Amino acid sequence: MAEKIVYQRPKSWIEGVHTHYCPGCTHGIIHRMICETLDELDIRDITTGIAPVGCAALMYGYIDTDFIEAPHGRAPAVATGFKRIRPDRLIFTYQGDGDLASIGMGEIVHAANRSENITVIFVNNAIYGMTGGQMAPTTLLGQKTTTTPDGRDPQRAGYPIRVSELLASLASPCYIERVSAAKPAHLHGLKKAIRKAFRNQMENKGFSLVEVLSTCPTNWGMRPTVACDWLVNNMIPYYPLGVFKDFE
Amino acid sequence: MGKTLMKGTEAIAEAAIQAGCRYFYGYPITPQNEIPEYMSKRLFEVGGVYVQAESEVAASNMILGGGTTGERVMTSSSSPGISLMSEAISYIAGQEVPVVVVNVVRAGPGLGGILPSQSDYNQATCGIGHGDFNMIVLAPGSLQEAVDMMQKSFDLAQKYRIPVMLLCDGVIGQIMEAVEIPPGHGKNLSEPEKWACGYMKERGGKRTIIRSLFLDPEELEAHNRKLEAKWHEIEKNETSCEKYLTDDAEVVISAFGTVGRIARTAVDDLRAEGYRVGLIRPLVISPFPYDDFESLIPGCRHILDVEMNWGQMLKDVNRGVRYRLPVSFYGRSGGMCPGVSEIKEECRRIFAKLSGEGGDQ
Ligand SMILES: Cc1ncc(C[n+]2csc(CCOP(=O)(O)OP(=O)(O)O)c2C)c(N)n1
Numbered sequence: 202m203a204e205k206i207v208y209q210r211p212k213s214w215i216e217g218v219h220t221h222y223c224p225g226c227t228h229g230i231i232h233r234m235i236c237e238t239l240d241e242l243d244i245r246d247i248t249t250g251i252a253p254v255g256c257a258a259l260m261y262g263y264i265d266t267d268f269i270e271a272p273h274g275r276a277p278a279v280a281t282g283f284k285r286i287r288p289d290r291l292i293f294t295y296q297g298d299g300d301l302a303s304i305g306m307g308e309i310v311h312a313a314n315r316s317e318n319i320t321v322i323f324v325n326n327a328i329y330g331m332t333g334g335q336m337a338p339t340t341l342l343g344q345k346t347t348t349t350p351d352g353r354d355p356q357r358a359g360y361p362i363r364v365s366e367l368l369a370s371l372a373s374p375c376y377i378e379r380v381s382a383a384k385p386a387h388l389h390g391l392k393k394a395i396r397k398a399f400r401n402q403m404e405n406k407g408f409s410l411v412e413v414l415s416t417c418p419t420n421w422g423m424r425p426t427v428a429c430d431w432l433v434n435n436m437i438p439y440y441p442l443g444v445f446k447d448f449e
Numbered sequence: 450m451g452k453t454l455m456k457g458t459e460a461i462a463e464a465a466i467q468a469g470c471r472y473f474y475g476y477p478i479t480p481q482n483e484i485p486e487y488m489s490k491r492l493f494e495v496g497g498v499y500v501q502a503e504s505e506v507a508a509s510n511m512i513l514g515g516g517t518t519g520e521r522v523m524t525s526s527s528s529p530g531i532s533l534m535s536e537a538i539s540y541i542a543g544q545e546v547p548v549v550v551v552n553v554v555r556a557g558p559g560l561g562g563i564l565p566s567q568s569d570y571n572q573a574t575c576g577i578g579h580g581d582f583n584m585i586v587l588a589p590g591s592l593q594e595a596v597d598m599m600q601k602s603f604d605l606a607q608k609y610r611i612p613v614m615l616l617c618d619g620v621i622g623q624i625m626e627a628v629e630i631p632p633g634h635g636k637n638l639s640e641p642e643k644w645a646c647g648y649m650k651e652r653g654g655k656r657t658i659i660r661s662l663f664l665d666p667e668e669l670e671a672h673n674r675k676l677e678a679k680w681h682e683i684e685k686n687e688t689s690c691e692k693y694l695t696d697d698a699e700v701v702i703s704a705f706g707t708v709g710r711i712a713r714t715a716v717d718d719l720r721a722e723g724y725r726v727g728l729i730r731p732l733v734i735s736p737f738p739y740d741d742f743e744s745l746i747p748g749c750r751h752i753l754d755v756e757m758n759w760g761q762m763l764k765d766v767n768r769g770v771r772y773r774l775p776v777s778f779y780g781r782s783g784g785m786c787p788g789v790s791e792i793k794e795e796c797r798r799i800f801a802k803l804s805g806e807g808g809d810q
C-alpha cells in the first residue's frame with residue numbers, strides 16, 4: 202500500500218529549528234500557515250519578509266525566505282520602499298498589535314491608503330508580549346496587564362482599537378479579513394485568508410491585511426488551553442471574525 | 450552640457466538623477482520642497498519612482514527598505530524632518546544599507562525658522578540616532594560643489610554600504626546660480642549587489658537577511674567591530690579639505706559650507722590690505738580632516754572659527770590642532786549669516802592683538 206503523507210514539515214520551515222515562542226503561543230501556528238502558503242504557491246524564493254519588533258523579531262530563524270528587519274512599527278514603510286523598486290517580488294510584513302496599531306499606526310494607515318501591493322499579517326494578541334505584558338491599543342476593557350493592573354479603564358486608556366474595521370473604512374485597500382488561530386476549527390479560515398492575501402499580491406490587486414487573533418498565555422497568565430478559550434469568549438465578541446473588505 | 454542657471458534644490462535633484470538615483474521617498478519641508486517637487490516629475494520620465502511618504506519617519510524607513518535592493522535611493526529633508534529620520538538612520542547604519550540623505554539645514558531649535566543655518570553640525574557628525582556608528586557627511590560650499598558631491602555621495606554609500614548625508618545650508622538650497630551638471634554614472638544595473646535582498650531565486654535558493662539585531666553580545670560586538678573597521682578605512686581614504694593661502698598665514702579662518710565661501714572673500718580682501726590670513730575648509734565634515742588642521746600648527750598663530758551656529762565645529766577644530774593653537778570663534782545663529790565685513794573686522798581685531806603680543810604684522 203502506498204504511503205500517504207498526512208502531515209509534514211513545510212519546505213519553507215527551516216529544517217531542525219524550534220521556535221523560541223512560549224508553549225501554547227499561537228505565533229508558531231501563524232508562522233506555519235505562512236510557510237504552507239509559500240510552499241503551495243511556490244513563491245518562497247521570490248518572497249521577502251519584513252520582521253517586526255515584538256515576539257516575532259527572530260522569525261527569520263524559522264521561515265526560509267529573504268528577510269529585512271524593520272524598526273518598531275515601520276514595517277509597512279520598509280515594505281513600500283522595497284516593493285516599489287521590485288514589483289516583481291512578493292513582500293509581506295508580520296506585525297504585532299503594539300507594532301502595527303500603536304507605534305506603527307501612521308505607517309499602516311498610509312500604506313493601506315496608498316494600497317501598496319503588499320501582504321500584511323497582523324497578529325492581535327491584545328498585549329505587548331515581548332516587553333512583558335503591558336497594555337496594547339487592542340487590550341480589552343477590564344483586561345489586566347502590567348500597566349493596567351486593575352483592568353483597562355476606558356476613562357484612562359480609551360477603548361480597544363478595531364484595526365480591521367478602521368482600515369476597511371478607507372477607500373483604497375483591496376482585502377481585509379479577521380481570522381483566529383485559537384481553535385483547530387479556525388485554522389482552515391486562517392490559512393485561506395493568508396493564501397488569499399498572497400494571491401492578491403501576485404495578481405497586483407493591492408493592499409491585503411489579515412488580522413489574526415492570537416494568544417499570549419504567558420502574559421495573559423493562563424494555561425494554553427484556557428487562553429484559547431479566553432480568546433474565543435472575550436476577544437471574538439469584540440473583534441468579530443469576517444471579511445471587512447474584498448475587492449473581488 | 451554647459452552651465453545653466455538653476456535653483457539650488459533643483460540642481461541637487463537633477464544631479465542625483467545623473468548619479469543614477471531612480472527612487473526618491475520624501476515629505477515636504479521648507480527650504481527643500483523643490484527637491485521632492487522636481488523628483489515627482491522627473492523620476493517618472495526616467496523610469497524611476499517617487500513616493501510622497503506620510504512623514505519623515507516613513508520616508509526614512511522607505512529608503513531603508515528600498516536601499517536593501519542595492520539600487521540608488523535617496524530622501525531629502527530639513528532639520529526637524531531629519532530629527533524624525535534619526536531612528537531609521539541608526540537601523541540603516543546597523544543593517545549596512547547604502548542610502549543618501551540630503552539635509553538642507555534650517556535654523557533651530559524646535560520649529561526655529563526657515564532661513565539658512567549650520568546648527569545641525571553636531572547632529573549630523575556625532576548625534577544622529579542611537580548606537581555606535583558613524584555616517585559620512587559632505588558639506589558643499591557652493592551649488593557646483595553640491596552638484597558634484599551628489600555623485601560622490603552615491604558612490605561612497607554604495608562602496609561602503611553606509612548612510613551618506615549631503616549637509617547643505619539653506620543658502621545652497623535656495624541660491625540661483627550657473628551650474629554644470631555633468632552626465633554622471635549610476636551603479637552597474639545589470640549586476641545585483643552581492644549582499645542585496647530580493648535575489649533568492651537568482652541565487653539558487655540562497656537567502657539574504659538584512660538585520661541589526663544580535664542578541665548575543667559577542668556577535669553584536671563582532672558586528673560593531675566590523676562597522677568600526679569600515680569607518681577607520683573611510684577615515685583613511687575619504688577625508689577632504691581645502692586650504693586657501695594657509696602656507697604663510699598667521700591667522701587661519703576655519704569654516705565649512707556657505708560660510709567658507711563668505712570667508713574666502715574676506716581672506717582676499719584682507720590679503721589686499723596686507724594681512725597674512727588664510728582659510729581652511731573641510732569639504733567632508735565626517736570623517737573630519739584632523740590631519741589637515743594639524744598641518745597648520747608650525748606657521749599659524751591663531752585660528753578663527755566662523756560658523757552659522759554657536760560653534761559646533763569648534764571641538765573638532767581644537768582636536769585637529771591638537772589643542773596647541775589659540776582658537777576663537779565668531780558666529781551668527783537663528784538664520785543670520787555672518788557677512789564679509791563682520792569676518793574682516795574680527796580678523797583685524799585678532800591681528801591687532803597679535804601685534805601687541807609681538808607678531809610681525
Ligand atoms: C522604538 C521602540 N520602542 C519600544 C520598543 C520596545 N518594544 C519591543 S517589542 C514591543 C511591543 C511588542 O508588542 P506587539 O507588537 O504586540 O508584539 P508581540 O510581542 O505581542 O507579538 C515594544 C514596546 C522598541 N523595541 N522600540
Ligand code: SF4
Pocket residue numbers: 221222223225226227228256326330331416417418419420
Ligand atoms: S510572550 Fe506571549 S506572544 Fe510572546 S512568545 Fe510568549 S506567549 Fe507568545
Ligand SMILES: [Mg+2]
Pocket residue numbers: 297298299324325326327328329330337
Ligand atoms: Mg501583541
